[in-house]
Amino acid sequence: MAAIDHPRSKQDQAVPEQESGVAPRKTITIDLEESLKGAxxxxxxxxxxxxxxxxxxxxxxxxxxxxxxxxxxxxxxxxxxxxxxxxxxxxxxxxxxxxxxxxxxxxxxxxxxxxxxxxxxxxxxxxxxxxxxxxxxxxxxxxxxxxxxGKGQQKVTVEHVHVHAGGQAVVGVVERQAPGGLKKLEDQPHAVRSEDPEREALPVARNA
Known part of the structure; x- marks a missing residue:
């Protein structure tokens, strides 16, 4: 059993309730074992x-x-x-x-x-x-x-990315380009691949 008291100040307690105009103290009793059954x-x-x-x-x-x-x-x-x-x-x-x-x-x-x-x-x-x-x-x-x-969170794993001095690493969403551009990003060296199979592999640019 758990009891929750709402005490009054010492001054209120010293004055009769009918004279102080303060409502009497209330005690709320909760049977935790009964109320937390979770049916x-x-x-x-x-x-x-x-x-x-x-x-x-x-x-x-x-x-x-x-x-x-x-x-x-x-x-x-x-x-x-x-x-x-x-x-x-x-x-x-x-x-x-x-x-x-x-x-x-x-x-x-x-x-x-x-x-x-x-x-x-x-x-x-x-x-x-x-x-x-x-x-x-x-x-x-x-x-x-x-x-x-915890839904709606996308996780991207980057593995074996080496960036040499003066180089740049590109990590982000790279959309397929129009004809004449990069056709297969998977074939690019040092590609960063997402766990999402629908996304393209991501190239890592480096100095020649």
Missing amino acids: MRAIGGSKSDGWNEIVASQATNTVWKTGNEILDNERANGVLTGLICMKPRDEFEGMLIAQMVAAQNAAMECYKRAMVPGQIFQWHQESLNQANKLSRTFATLLEALNRHR
Whole structure:
């Protein structure tokens, strides 16, 4: 059991609560063994099911309610299933994924409203503008999630590169040139090759 106290100052403690006007001290008791079971970790990425329930509630509340209880429950279940399929590994990923769900739902709602027939052009344009902003937000969140997971990083290994005095080594992306230029960079001496097979080998310039 863990207890979190919110103590008052000594002056407040010396004055009766009804006279000082200060709210009485509150003690929050947490059963760590019970609260960190993580039965719902697949949803929010946390060992704390209290946290996972918050993330699940926040994500499902971003779905537009139809008023049909059966349909609304099916949509909520769909959101929860989506959270599980995106496999949050910790609390940070749980938050990012929940925000991605919210951005997706809001963006699609704006796109839908933009397609309502008979509306004035300003409403149509505003809906599309908001949808565009939300789509950009979604992309930013996805990029942040991938960075957190260590994805999107390219690794290039350089081996056996010798640069003599006065020489120059070129390390970077070299695109294929037009006819008459370098046709096969792989055949160039002292080439630097990337682990990505789709990229060209990189030549190392040196003095003759």
